[in-house]
Amino acid sequence: MSEQITRDIAALAELFKAGGWSELRVEGGGISLLFSNDPDSTSNGGSALAAPAAPEKGARPPQAPAAAGQKVDPVPDRREKRASGGVIDPDWVAVTAPNLGTFYRSPKPGAAPFVEVGQRVEPSTEICLIEVMKLFTSVKAGLSGTVRHVAVDDGALVEGGQTLAYIEIN
Structure with missing residues (x-):
């Protein structure tokens, strides 16, 4: 694995920690990564899709984006x-x-x-x-x-x- 890919994975891990997500799956360039806070989460390279995290109590439902991914x-x-x-x-x-x-x-x-x-x-x-x-x-x-x-x-x-x-x- 190249040094750049290793740095990119480390950066993704930091963003995952800072983002407060329960799971994050990243695929591309022949690499499949699953970051998860659930020890029972699937780690077999992508045969199961990560389920979306349950909304927080009192959270509002997501709304349609206004333009190009923006809410x-x-x-x-x-x-x-x-x-x-x-x-x-x-x-x-x-x-x-x-x-x-x-x-x-x-x-x-x-x-x-x-x-x-x-x-x-x-x-x-x-x-x-x-x-x-x-x-x-x-x-x-x-x-x-x-x-x-x-x-x-x-x-x-x-x-x-x-x-x-x-x-x-x-």
């Missing part, structure tokens, strides 16, 4: 709080991460952020990048409105479905 959640959790302690307005729309990765507010270090709080956005406005293993995913607003809150610090690890920003439709 826009029109009913944010009314109990969610900002870092500053203020309550998120229930009429604001949550824009969520399409996948696990590192959240970047700007296209490169030292550059201006894609969006600022108070900025007007359109559905095609890029609001951030999510990077995992040198693969960057552009996250678009998905709707027209005004950015009211950025919920993640630049450079933070985010999980798929995690709220990135809130937009007030206007």
Whole structure:
């Protein structure tokens, strides 16, 4: 096995641990990997498919993506709080991460952020990048409105479905 593949597998293992998943199956390039927290999980190279994890108690069902794998959640959790302690307005729309990765507010270090709080956005406005293993995913607003809150610090690890920003439709 090449050194690059070994590093990639180690990176996937770290992402699996950080993501809080119960199982993750990765196949490609002649390799099949199963990461699992269940000691009784199938490890025979893929003859059984991993069952999806049961939703957490009180979790909302997944919604259809707005565009290219991105979720826009029109009913944010009314109990969610900002870092500053203020309550998120229930009429604001949550824009969520399409996948696990590192959240970047700007296209490169030292550059201006894609969006600022108070900025007007359109559905095609890029609001951030999510990077995992040198693969960057552009996250678009998905709707027209005004950015009211950025919920993640630049450079933070985010999980798929995690709220990135809130937009007030206007």
